[in-house]
Amino acid sequence: MGQPQQDPLRGDQAAAGPEGPGDGASASGVAWLLALPKAIARRLRDSAATSPGRLTMIGVGLVVLAMIAGIVGTIVAQDKRDVVTNLTDYREPLSSAAQQIYGSLSEADASAATAFLNGGIEPDSLRSSYELNIARAGAALSKATSDQGATSEADLMVKTLATQLPVYTGLVETARTYNRQGFPAGAAYLREASALMSEEILPAARKLYQIDSAELSEQQDEANAFPWVMAIFGIGLLVALIATQRYLTRRTNRVINKGLLVATIAVGIAVLWGTGAMLTQAILVNDGREHGSNQADVLSRARIAALEGRANETMTLVSRGEGDAFQKNFDAARKRLVGADGNGGLLAEARGLAEGAEHADDVRAATENAKLWLQRHQQMRKLDQEGDYEQAQQLAVGAEEQSVATAFRKLDESLQRGISAGRQEFRAGTVYGGRALLLLAPGMTLLALVAAGGVAVGIQERLREYR
Amino acid sequence: MRLRTILPAVLAVLTLAGITACGDVGQPVDLARVNEAQRPLPQNAGEPEPVDDEPAPDCGDPTASLRPNSDISAGSTMAKIRERGYLIAGIDQNTYLFGFRNPNTGQMEGFDIDVTRAIANALLGDPNKVQFRALTSAQRVPALQDGDVDIVARTMTMTCGRWQDINFSSEYYTAGQRLLVNANSRAESLEDLRGRNVCSAKGSTSIDRIAEAGGKPLQVDNWSDCLVVLQQGQVAGVTTDDSILAGMAAQDPNTKIVGPRFSTEPYGIGIPKENEDMVRYVNSVLDDFRGGEWARSYGRWLSELGAPPRPPAPKYQD
Numbered sequence: 001m002g003q004p005q006q007d008p009l010r011g012d013q014a015a016a017g018p019e020g021p022g023d024g025a026s027a028s029g030v031a032w033l034l035a036l037p038k039a040i041a042r043r044l045r046d047s048a049a050t051s052p053g054r055l056t057m058i059g060v061g062l063v064v065l066a067m068i069a070g071i072v073g074t075i076v077a078q079d080k081r082d083v084v085t086n087l088t089d090y091r092e093p094l095s096s097a098a099q100q101i102y103g104s105l106s107e108a109d110a111s112a113a114t115a116f117l118n119g120g121i122e123p124d125s126l127r128s129s130y131e132l133n134i135a136r137a138g139a140a141l142s143k144a145t146s147d148q149g150a151t152s153e154a155d156l157m158v159k160t161l162a163t164q165l166p167v168y169t170g171l172v173e174t175a176r177t178y179n180r181q182g183f184p185a186g187a188a189y190l191r192e193a194s195a196l197m198s199e200e201i202l203p204a205a206r207k208l209y210q211i212d213s214a215e216l217s218e219q220q221d222e223a224n225a226f227p228w229v230m231a232i233f234g235i236g237l238l239v240a241l242i243a244t245q246r247y248l249t250r251r252t253n254r255v256i257n258k259g260l261l262v263a264t265i266a267v268g269i270a271v272l273w274g275t276g277a278m279l280t281q282a283i284l285v286n287d288g289r290e291h292g293s294n295q296a297d298v299l300s301r302a303r304i305a306a307l308e309g310r311a312n313e314t315m316t317l318v319s320r321g322e323g324d325a326f327q328k329n330f331d332a333a334r335k336r337l338v339g340a341d342g343n344g345g346l347l348a349e350a351r352g353l354a355e356g357a358e359h360a361d362d363v364r365a366a367t368e369n370a371k372l373w374l375q376r377h378q379q380m381r382k383l384d385q386e387g388d389y390e391q392a393q394q395l396a397v398g399a400e401e402q403s404v405a406t407a408f409r410k411l412d413e414s415l416q417r418g419i420s421a422g423r424q425e426f427r428a429g430t431v432y433g434g435r436a437l438l439l440l441a442p443g444m445t446l447l448a449l450v451a452a453g454g455v456a457v458g459i460q461e462r463l464r465e466y467r
Numbered sequence: 468m469r470l471r472t473i474l475p476a477v478l479a480v481l482t483l484a485g486i487t488a489c490g491d492v493g494q495p496v497d498l499a500r501v502n503e504a505q506r507p508l509p510q511n512a513g514e515p516e517p518v519d520d521e522p523a524p525d526c527g528d529p530t531a532s533l534r535p536n537s538d539i540s541a542g543s544t545m546a547k548i549r550e551r552g553y554l555i556a557g558i559d560q561n562t563y564l565f566g567f568r569n570p571n572t573g574q575m576e577g578f579d580i581d582v583t584r585a586i587a588n589a590l591l592g593d594p595n596k597v598q599f600r601a602l603t604s605a606q607r608v609p610a611l612q613d614g615d616v617d618i619v620a621r622t623m624t625m626t627c628g629r630w631q632d633i634n635f636s637s638e639y640y641t642a643g644q645r646l647l648v649n650a651n652s653r654a655e656s657l658e659d660l661r662g663r664n665v666c667s668a669k670g671s672t673s674i675d676r677i678a679e680a681g682g683k684p685l686q687v688d689n690w691s692d693c694l695v696v697l698q699q700g701q702v703a704g705v706t707t708d709d710s711i712l713a714g715m716a717a718q719d720p721n722t723k724i725v726g727p728r729f730s731t732e733p734y735g736i737g738i739p740k741e742n743e744d745m746v747r748y749v750n751s752v753l754d755d756f757r758g759g760e761w762a763r764s765y766g767r768w769l770s771e772l773g774a775p776p777r778p779p780a781p782k783y784q785d
């Protein structure tokens with residue numbers, strides 16, 4: 001293998017020019033290659049001893065540095081813009097989809113249970129609500145499935161959701177068929193479906209939401225990180241340019257070198273523009289996070305707690321006190337929502353975040369509606385405990401203005417409005433932040449080329465004086 | 468010249484080396500692989516935990532109750548219930564024919580419910596003045612001990628063990644344990660299901676006999692959950708009182724009750740241990756109930772079990 005390859009190499013070396021190191025001409029190609037760095041170092045040392053040689057070296061060095069800084073700046077700027085765009089186009093929609101999966105599934109389950117409580121032929125509105133929410137959950141799930149960068153844990157959650165959802169709907173339909181026949185086996189199937197929902201499906205949806213919202217938060221951190229590499233290269237180049245100019249001034253007594261001046265100005269602009277744009281972007285993205293996505297996150301978690309409470313409230317009636325697990329679950333969800341004293345919990349957290357923001361009204365409305373719901377829940381429980389099951393049931397699921405169902409609907413609507421407002425704020429901040437980086441990447445390339453050109457011209461000018 | 472001839476050869480060799488170097492091409496990539504589907508189970512279903520079998524002390528005849536007495540004196544349990552205005556009854560809302568919620572009307576119905584309403588009617592003058600508390604089999608005795616309910620009318624077998632903790636009314640129905648299997652099954656007895664899963668309710672008298680016959684017990688909260696696991700293919704049979712099995716067979720014509728009765732299960736109404744006045748009162752109501760209502764209720768719910776037998780004769784301890 002070795003023998004035939006030696007010849008072309010030597011041919012190349014011969015073609016490369018007569019400047020090849022003298023001692024390598026007679027040796028083999030490999031030996032020449034090995035000797036190359038040493039030879040170059042020697043030649044550089046020789047050149048540096050003369051002024052034109054040194055100047056050439058400085059010029060080449062500066063051009064190379066300008067090109068590297070330009071490439072780094074362009075990549076960093078483009079990457080930053082990608083990260084910011086990714087936030088609005090991909091990460092946030094994913095976490096929102098996960099929240100929708102939870103909300104829709106939980107509502108579907110509540111509709112199925114309520115339809116059962118109503119007795120007889122299920123009201124069309126409940127059936128429609130069930131179907132719509134299952135369809136919504138399926139659509140949101142298909143979006144969650146598209147998360148390419150998903151962690152294996154998120155993947156597992158999506159898999160649980162995708163495999164168990166059809167099982168759940170199957171059980172609900174079986175329950176429905178038995179109910180229409182007047183058999184209590186329907187209730188048994190409904191209980192099984194509800195258990196599957198609350199023990200496997202909803203926890204997976206909740207976990208998926210947690211993973212996705214943590215991921216969003218992480219990406220926001222990344223978007224707001226200071227671009228150290230870019231700054232170091234930019235400032236390093238600037239310092240090198242200024243030093244060169246001072247060196248030349250000392251050497252030649254000429255104050256201004258136009259080429260180098262242009263290069264310095266270009267790099268100065270690049271540093272100022274880059275830092276300014278990225279700081280602006282970080283401030284805007286952070287604003288969208290604090291007033292937008294954080295708010296949406298707290299309200300989403302509040303909605304999850306409220307829906308969990310509602311489902312358990314309904315199941316307390318369906319089960320007619322069979323075990324007090326549902327009531328315990330309700331109390332736990334209530335505590336998460338409004339705290340032990342009724343003035344804390346996630347809603348208090350949301351109020352704190354919303355202070356002075358546009359959607360403060362939605363959060364206040366949610367707080368009021370939560371109070372109303374919990375108040376009516378107490379009334380309903382009192383009726384049930386006093387033995388008036390029929391009245392309690394009517395109060396729980398009826399469509400009247402004073403029913404628990406109506407109060408809950410109002411709460412859910414205000415929470416959803418708050419979540420939408422938070423998402424809008426997030427989007428505004430992040431999109432404006434992204435716009436701050438507009439043209440930054442091509443700008444970095446252009447300014448680097450100008451700087452390199454300026455250096456080349458400026459050094460060339462000085463070199464000409466030696467000829 | 469040589470370069471031109473050698474270079475393509477070298478490239479060809481390198482390419483060939485690349486193609487053949489790794490040898491094995493590996494398996495096609497499966498993005499999602501699921502090897503088995505998980506069947507859903509009713510909530511709290513599972514294998515029973517081993518219980519230390521303390522043999523119940525002999526109490527003589529467990530069907531013997533206290534002599535009836537319909538007097539309601541001031542301060543008695545019955546007077547307190549009257550003051551409250553409604554009777555709190557622990558019932559089953561899932562057992563077709565005995566105690567179940569009719570999904571079409573939302574009302575509680577069944578043989579046990581008829582007995583409960585008869586007691587409410589006698590005590591309060593209105594069969595509807597009842598607050599129904601749904602209980603699982605395992606919750607019956609604790610609910611009575613804690614005083615959460617006035618009575619429990621829920622297919623409850625009178626046993627010496629339970630007499631320790633609660634009181635029973637006189638016997639109002641006699642059931643016997645049998646076996647329910649799919650219509651195409653060849654099993655005739657619990658012994659035929661040796662080594663296979665058999666369903667029964669947690670805290671019932673039936674569940675102990677599964678392991679005794681060599682089967683693997685699967686316990687659930689409610690009897691209707693047993694029908695669910697039978698339909699889902701997770702058990703080969705369900706064993707409990709024929710009265711309860713008849714309700715399952717009525718809901719699913721693809722099941723059948725097989726084999727003879729292998730136990731006698733006298734049903735009594737459970738009453739808290741301290742409320743002996745209530746026991747005597749309920750027994751007087753049951754005496755009336757046996758008169759004509761018993762047969763009417765039997766005919767309405769249990770006619771599938773055959774022509775109405777005579778109601779069980781009450782027995783008393785003295």
